[in-house]
Every structure is written in structure tokens, then in C-alpha cells.
Amino acid sequence: MSAVEVRALAAVQRNLAHRPGVLAGARAMSHFGEHALGWVALAGAGAVLDRPRRAQWASAAVGAVGAHAVSIAVKRVVRRPRPDHPSVRVGVSTPSKLSFPSSHATSTAAAAVLLGRLTGLPLPALLVPPMLLSRLVLGVHYPSDVLVGAALGAATAQALLTAQDRHGFPGGDR
Template sequence: MQILQAVQATVGARPQAIAIARSMSHFGEHALGWAAIGGVGALVDRRRRRQWAGVAVGAVGAHAASIVVKRIVRRPRPDDPTVAVNVSTPSRLSFPSSHATSTTAAAVLLGRLTGLPLPAVLVPPMLLSRLVLGVHYPTDVLAGAALGAVSAAAVVRAEKKFGER
């Protein structure tokens, strides 16, 4: 709880940080933003259509995996008067962060596709945003990132196994 409170007292004390975090939250909701990027990439880049589709499938699949884990673990979201909740959520379950999960999967897969260090650029801000918004504990976002990385690895294995024949 202390880390969450410290993040909110520093970064979360700035209105523009909350506005950015909310925008990121809406983009990542149900992995829809990542699925859209994968879908558009698949439409425009015919040569790498499967890999772009893999980005969309990987992000949505990672999100689905996080929902399964949430329903098993059933950890409630932070509920403390010292923590400001700055965005609405579709459920009261916290562990793991689905935003962290789908963002990590998408970033790994997009990074592999583009050759850019996207996990290092995209994942930390999304993890931080969930704390700024007061909807996750630090362990929620770390577990989400780990689950997202495992999900991306599963997509890469599937692409290698079922790729062009």
C-alpha cells in the first residue's frame, strides 16, 4: 500500500498525469487499442499480415488469460481512504492487471515485428498509470507484465509451429 500511496502522492498529484493515465486506460480497456493496431497493420502490411494478426490475437489472448487468473485469485482492488480511484473499472478484481498483461504482450509482439524496443517504451508507463489511477497494487501490474510476456512467447511459438508451410 505504501508504494501505491507514494506514486499517487508524487506522480498522481499532477492533473496532467491523471489525464494521461486515463487516456491510456481507455486505450487499453479489454485490449481494444492493441487489437485495433494489429488489425490495421494486418490490413496495410500484407507481407506481414500473420504477424500483425498475431499482435491482435496475442493482446486479446493475454487479456483473456488475465481474466481467468482474476477469477481464480479474486483479489479485490485497492480500497483505502488514502488511495484516490481516478477511473472506473469493469470489475472489482485486481490481480493481475489486465492492462499490464495485454500491453506487455502487444509490446513484445510489436517490438519483434518492428525491431523497436517497444517493451521498454510502452510497458513501464502503462504499469505506472494503473497505480496513478489507484486501481492496482504494484504486484498486480508486475504479475500482469509477466503473464503478458508469457502470452507473447506462446504466440511466437505458435507462429513458428504453424507459420507458412
């Protein structure tokens, strides 16, 4: 991996990881985002509580899982190993040794775009940066992994929204 990315990753850890609550918060975000399950649970709660828009909430869950699946497919093709450098501390276990793209970043960006459209809230701006930063704080991704993952998630969500708009999905023309 490029020395620039290793230095950037180590700098993030050096400047943030020691601050109170940062590692615990990053680990909590890691567990929430694992396999997009936190986003599925959140969308499921929305579907239960907001019956008139149940289909849109379900679509957000499907979109987050779909984006996660796309990231896994890309990981298996690219096969970039996770960070392994003496200046980088790993703060959480991972289900695979593959790094690119970050599946957490991908599913979070997709969920944020879809849930943001559904709720009218600026969720991409609120949710994506902390998740991306958490993956660096935990030392499990390079900066390019999280940036490309976020772009892939946003593109996946936009493709879903475009398809919904084209086919008259309820709420798709918002």
C-alpha cells in the same frame, strides 16, 4: 493487502498524480488498454497498411486478446479485490472489482512483445512501464498486480511466438 503495497501505491499517487497531464494521460491509457481494444485497433491498422505481413499483425491482435483472456481467468480464480484504502484515490472506473493480475498490464506486455518482434522496435521497454505506472496513478491496482500482469503477458506472447516458430508461421523465425 499488505501495508507495504498500500504505502507504495499511495507514494506513486502522491508523487505523480498532481503533475500536469499525468491523470489525463493515465486515463487515456486506461481507455486505450481496456479489453485490449487499443492494441487490436493498432494491429488492425498495421494489417491494413502492411499487407505483406498481415498475418503477423493479426497474430499480434490475437496474442493481446489471448493474454487479456488469460488474465481474466486468473482474476476469477484469485479474486483479489481492488485497492480500497483511505490513502489511495481511484481515478477511473473499472469493469470489475477484481485486481490481480492487471489485465491492462497483461495485454500491453503481450502486445509490446509481439509488435516489437514484428517491427524490430524496443516496444516492451517503451510501452510497458508507462501502462503499469498509469494503473498505479489511477489507484486501481497494487504494484504486484501490474508486475505479475506484465510477466504473464510477456510469457503469453513468448508462448505464441514459440508455437509460431515451431510451426513455421510466416515471420515467426525472425
